[in-house]
Amino acid sequence: MATLINNTYSVDEAAAAQPLTDEQLDVLRRSGFVTLPSIAPRSEVIRIDATIKDLLDRKVGFKEGSRHDIVDPEDGPGSDQLTELVWTHHYAPQLHKTAYFRNALAIARQVLGPDAAFAFDHAIYKPAFHGAETPWHQDEAYQSDANRGRQQIAIWMPTTDATIDNGCMRYIPLSQTRGVLPHRPFNDDPRVHGLQCIGDFDPSDAVYCPLPPGGAVIHTARTLHSAGANLTPNPRLAYILVFSTPPRLNVAPLAFEWLQGRDETTARRRQQWLRRGGVVIELLRRARRGRHQARGSFVRRVARALRRLG
Template identity: 20%
Template structure:
């Protein structure tokens, strides 16, 4: 699919609502290559983290920092990913890639994600500017209410950072503020077809239910920042390294290496899962 700049309306919608959905962001052939890689590359399985929700169900993710010369690296570095991010992030410094993660919600057992803002996690990395942080989720399988698609509170990014504490092994937002937001703003179920993309602000409140369906719900989420957005408690270096953009056709046409060379996150090294004192 050719890169296409976001329209003025899409940019306006993002700043008003905290998110936009771009249909058919990736082609069926691109999704086939990405999903088959996710299923078959041993590095994804060996480096997967299991995080328990409040009920004890497990959500599995594999998270890496530096985008490499593999098919997921090509997606993350593609012009069609970086160009809209550059249009939406505050500031004009180069776009950097913080991390990407493969979200793996298996049938019947895939756990929920509690209400949270991504900046509720990234605040612990001591990023300075939430308006210079955002995520792009690309659906690898169908996402709907039955299999636990993402829910967002429309416009909730304008609340600023909400206090977060621990919910199971996850970091969850203060439920008083979440319930206030739900009474004030609209709850949206972001149902996606494979290849659709959801672009959302780091302070947008979102959650997802457990996957109780018969099919998997898998997605890849790439998180971006500006080089000007300093992170004072982050040991990786990708967050301050401008993305080396590749053409969109790299996803399908370039030789792709294994993800085994990637710098995956180990659970014990994640500052978001450590106490700072303000979770109490």
């Protein structure tokens, strides 16, 4: 039975934004990632956890391709190896009326500059006992716009304990200095959504970042990272906010060959949903987002969405 979620977040929980210290900023710039002991009040994290688990229980976003399994080629409604819900706040807008969101935005502006804005959010769930490993990757490897680049950071907050045994984040220090390494779809299966880095790196160099609920780790778009399997009796859930600078024209186009000719199960589902009327919902969402972003980028994104509909 669906749980009734209290989805109001009280103002007294709005902890003042804690900027990064000079030392934390320095660690992020040098190593490509930095951990924070706390980014949101505990009571708020409990409500975020309940809100997202309710969305996952109800399987929202499946038809529109926002919910998928990162490593399962079949990616059916029952897939539960490594579940991702992208654009999480579309289904629970209160997730952005949080101290977590405010603190994360303030940190993003400190790191990327005053033009930095929210880019997207996602939640990643590793079920108890068999949650799959998150493949090694750099976030920029998913960037499909060859002509435009942007600076980006992801702020990863677990709403449950994140431990070595249940799949906390792990990073290869300094990997952000190596450019975008070669990737391929996970297990070289074009139907799979998740990408896997096949560049030259040594996973034994990984630094593990266990965190309590409400702690956070920040990484750049080129920091090589992954997360282990969940072998424990409890699920692991993280809610991730991604921020970026406005896009700039690339001097030379950066087209990643691993994004060509893909036949993702999720993308096919999304195309069907758009064709069956989802395009109207999508345009409204983009218009709402566009109010907070540069006009040019909104128009370009709508044009791209329409082109993809063919």
